[in-house]
Amino acid sequence: MTDMTVKTPWHLWAVGVVSLLWNGFGAYDFIMTNTQGEAYMRASGMTQGMIDYFNAMPTWMYVPWTLGVWGAVLGSILLLLRNRLAVWAFAASLLGAVASLLFGLIHPMPELPEAMAMMKWMPWLIAVVAAFLAWYAWTMGKRGVLR
Template identity: 35%
Template sequence: MSEIRAKTPLWFWILSVIGLLWFAMGAFDYTATQLRLDFYMSSFTEEQLAYFYGFPAWYEATWAISVWGAVAGAVLLLMRKKAASLMFLISLISFVIGAIYSYGFTNAMEMMGGIGSVIFSAVIFLSILGYFWLARWASTRGILR
């Protein structure tokens, strides 16, 4: 029996590629920080480096899950797989846990330059949420299988 599939609109592909590029930048930031790459970390102050290198292991795990979950979600969108929704949801939950810790229990705002860091975190949150909604919508329309 043949399966009826919706035609994938061009805008869906464009948004999926943009999402992959956006979330890949987060993956680069995570990887460069974890590997302590000199060319990347040299732009931070000693205090900021001590802050980054002092993260507890569970926080680093939430950061990794958030970053790589979003990358996986974007790849799954490009593959037109329904599992993209789940990956973005996992990423979103991990991001929220990390943000609550960062802004509620550390001096993240002070270390990262004030309100700008909160705004950037809000942009990341809205990006993950938006791609979660996109994946859910595409699933209900038959674009994802």
């Protein structure tokens, strides 16, 4: 049996660092929302209607939110470590992102102020990025880059 070393492609480092920065902001938002609550939400520009919407979410929605955020952070770290468990972490993150997106489609957010109109698309962007990262990690695993 031969021991072949697979060279790490340059793009793994680029994707890993960018994903860690992107997902790091999600982790920051998660921590600040859960520790500072409404003060953080107001400072972020959320209206009272948006804050009320967030506060009215069922407790079980913390499960997909937690999976989405922390699965992505863990996946980013594991990707940079070239660990094959990155695939599973990003899959958990994708599951959380899709569940959150579906909840938002079933229970739409109140009307957004013009300055925050892009927030309407943020759940879609998060799900697309999560899908890309899961696919990317899976592809790197198949190529033998992840151990």
